[in-house]
Amino acid sequence: MTFGKTAPAPGRIPWGPMARMTGRRALFAVPVLLVVTFGAFAIAAASPFDPVKAYAGTAGLTASQENLDQLRANLGVDQPLVSRWWQWLTHALSGDLGDSSVMRQPVTQVIGERLGWSVLLAAVAFVVAVLLGTALGVLAGRRTGGWCDRAISSLAYTLQAAPPFWLGLLAVWLFALKLGVLPAGGLTDTGSTEVTAGQVLSHLALPAAVLAASQLPWFVLYVRQGVADALDEDPVRGARARGLAPRTVLLGHALRSGMLPVLTLIGSRVPELITGALLVETVFSWPGIAAATVEAATAVDFPLLAALTALATVAVLLGNLIADLLYGLADPRVGFDG
Amino acid sequence: MADLWRRGGAGAVRRSTRAWRVRTSAVIMAAVVLAVLLVPPLAQLDEQAVDLSAKLLPPSLAHPFGTDDVGRDLLLRCVYGLRVSLLVGLVAALVATVIGTAVGACAAASGGWVDRVVMRLVDIFASVPHLLLGIFIVAMFQPGVWPVVISVALTHWLSTARIVRAEVLSLRSRPYVDAAVSGGASRWRVTVRHLVPGVLPQAGLAAVLMVPHAIWHESALSFLGLGLPTHQASLGTLVQSARGSLLAGDWWPTLFPGLFIIVPTLAIAGLAGAWRERLNPRRRSELTL
Numbered sequence: 001m002t003f004g005k006t007a008p009a010p011g012r013i014p015w016g017p018m019a020r021m022t023g024r025r026a027l028f029a030v031p032v033l034l035v036v037t038f039g040a041f042a043i044a045a046a047s048p049f050d051p052v053k054a055y056a057g058t059a060g061l062t063a064s065q066e067n068l069d070q071l072r073a074n075l076g077v078d079q080p081l082v083s084r085w086w087q088w089l090t091h092a093l094s095g096d097l098g099d100s101s102v103m104r105q106p107v108t109q110v111i112g113e114r115l116g117w118s119v120l121l122a123a124v125a126f127v128v129a130v131l132l133g134t135a136l137g138v139l140a141g142r143r144t145g146g147w148c149d150r151a152i153s154s155l156a157y158t159l160q161a162a163p164p165f166w167l168g169l170l171a172v173w174l175f176a177l178k179l180g181v182l183p184a185g186g187l188t189d190t191g192s193t194e195v196t197a198g199q200v201l202s203h204l205a206l207p208a209a210v211l212a213a214s215q216l217p218w219f220v221l222y223v224r225q226g227v228a229d230a231l232d233e234d235p236v237r238g239a240r241a242r243g244l245a246p247r248t249v250l251l252g253h254a255l256r257s258g259m260l261p262v263l264t265l266i267g268s269r270v271p272e273l274i275t276g277a278l279l280v281e282t283v284f285s286w287p288g289i290a291a292a293t294v295e296a297a298t299a300v301d302f303p304l305l306a307a308l309t310a311l312a313t314v315a316v317l318l319g320n321l322i323a324d325l326l327y328g329l330a331d332p333r334v335g336f337d338g
Numbered sequence: 339m340a341d342l343w344r345r346g347g348a349g350a351v352r353r354s355t356r357a358w359r360v361r362t363s364a365v366i367m368a369a370v371v372l373a374v375l376l377v378p379p380l381a382q383l384d385e386q387a388v389d390l391s392a393k394l395l396p397p398s399l400a401h402p403f404g405t406d407d408v409g410r411d412l413l414l415r416c417v418y419g420l421r422v423s424l425l426v427g428l429v430a431a432l433v434a435t436v437i438g439t440a441v442g443a444c445a446a447a448s449g450g451w452v453d454r455v456v457m458r459l460v461d462i463f464a465s466v467p468h469l470l471l472g473i474f475i476v477a478m479f480q481p482g483v484w485p486v487v488i489s490v491a492l493t494h495w496l497s498t499a500r501i502v503r504a505e506v507l508s509l510r511s512r513p514y515v516d517a518a519v520s521g522g523a524s525r526w527r528v529t530v531r532h533l534v535p536g537v538l539p540q541a542g543l544a545a546v547l548m549v550p551h552a553i554w555h556e557s558a559l560s561f562l563g564l565g566l567p568t569h570q571a572s573l574g575t576l577v578q579s580a581r582g583s584l585l586a587g588d589w590w591p592t593l594f595p596g597l598f599i600i601v602p603t604l605a606i607a608g609l610a611g612a613w614r615e616r617l618n619p620r621r622r623s624e625l626t627l
Binding site: 031032035036040044047048049099157158161162163165166170172173177178183240270271272274275278279282293296297298300301306308309312313316317318320 | 346459462465468469470473474475476477478479480526550554557558561562563565569575577580581584585587589592593595596599603604607
């Protein structure tokens with residue numbers, strides 16, 4: 001309801017309310033992270049997982065009981081759950097997230113080295129998905145029920161049902177093995193010691209395309225629905241009645257209000273983006289943080305897994321914040337009260 | 339561009355395509371259910387039977403889906419895999435629906451601070467990506483059938499809890515509930531006897547829609563090596579164990595298990611879409627996955 005609220009002057013960005021919303025969300029993030037990290041420790045405590053064995057790895061099989069007990073004391077395994085969690089938390093705040101047993105380096109270093117590659121992959125895939133999804137969605141929403149709509153919607157539903165790892169494997173088969181045009185995985189060619197932009201670009205193409213394909217359906221279907229609904233709304237009918245060209249009505253009026261739901265999607269798709277990245281990075285051996293998560297899980301590397309879970313939660317909260325800020329900017333009726 | 343204005347006949351076209359979609363979905367699901375129920379007991383074939391003289395045969399009349407790298411018939415493996423994946427998906431969806439319904443109904447029926455705390459916890463739970471939480475749980479509890487079922491169930495009850503809570507809140511203002519309350523029924527009795535039965539259709543719809551999700555998650559976990567053991571044919575382990583053959587250039591051991599994920603998913607979505615339209619006639623076509 002817009003009554004009783006003064007709409008901001010058009011063209012001016014309401015920095016104040018946006019900053020207040022960001023502050024509120026940052027405050028809300030604190031309990032969320034506390035609960036999530038505590039939950040991670042609680043799950044680990046309830047499971048048969050033994051940090052000493054995990055930390056010692058194969059060396060643990062031959063180590064003497066004395067050494068194992070020493071390690072047990074060093075790791076603080078016998079302390080109660082809450083104190084272990086609190087210790088981890090205070091160390092984390094001073095920038096020490098522990099050591100990863102599978103990577104044999106500090107967790108912060110693993111994250112620092114890999115985060116950039118994941119962000120690059122996810123960003124490229126996301127931009128492709130938004131642009132292509134909007135174009136296809138407009139084509140489909142222009143006339144729902146038409147052959148164009150039916151073809152695009154069927155494609156979107158099929159892509160939505162297809163597991164990204166399966167798409168990735170088929171893409172490797174087609175483009176790397178049969179056509180031989182793109183590399184099958186990794187960041188650089190085997191044997192190459194330098195990371196050059198050209199090599200990264202060619203290695204990025206397939207994983208980014210598959211990740212984009214896995215994100216595409218939501219954008220297509222939401223834009224389609226938004227445009228189809230907008231075409232039935234009064235302002236668009238008015239524009240039509242004034243005799244504006246169909247193209248102007250579709251792109252200037254219907255698309256603008258049809259794009260609104262997409263803005264919220266842009267931020268709220270972060271969980272699905274992470275899910276897709278977990279699978280796509282593994283298929284293509286992309287040296288990102290999602291592939292590291294899977295490796296950490298396979299090797300039961302708790303310090304790395306806990307840190308990455310917390311990091312993913314931060315990313316999701318950040319995505320929600322961006323979505324709500326964008327939505328408030330695009331539609332002043334929504335405001336920044338959330 | 340001119341056809342932008344010709345929207346008159348679209349309704350009839352949409353209705354007929356929809357009826358066609360529902361019929362096709364029903365036929366596919368009937369075939370799937372019959373196959374997974376009847377093929378294993380009737381075929382008397384060993385899906386684990388290794389035949390090294392027939393390894394990696396391309397699709398043919400004798401082996402419609404071809405054979406895998408140790409000569410097992412892929413059609414048979416896919417049917418067995420679908421059976422396992424469907425079972426895991428059904429059990430996980432059922433557990434998740436029970437948890438979600440219980441949490442949602444309790445939150446809405448108690449109201450006040452219990453409701454606020456529980457729904458906040460649901461929000462917090464929802465800010466961890468599903469697959470990541472699933473991976474975490476399975477990693478800690480060792481891969482296997484039950485950890486997979488539990489991890490899928492524990493990550494999927496959130497939306498059901500939200501749906502059930504909203505539904506209970508709207509039911510609570512109905513006259514028959516007022517009548518029960520003024521008749522002296524306790525809060526617990528009103529919830530169990532009058533509110534929960536009212537939300538069962540919505541919860542059931544959510545459960546059906548969850549099955550493809552659960553299958554998807556099981557196959558993703560299995561593919562990552564964090565799900566079912568590799569000798570247990572599920573759709574995910576089939577794709578996982580086909581990786582070597584794929585990199586050698588043989589596409590069929592990868593292609594067919596994936597199609598066995600996609601086709602039932604679309605069929606379930608088609609049926610559930612029709613059900614949803616019947617339940618919520620005013621809400622127009624929405625995304626069904």
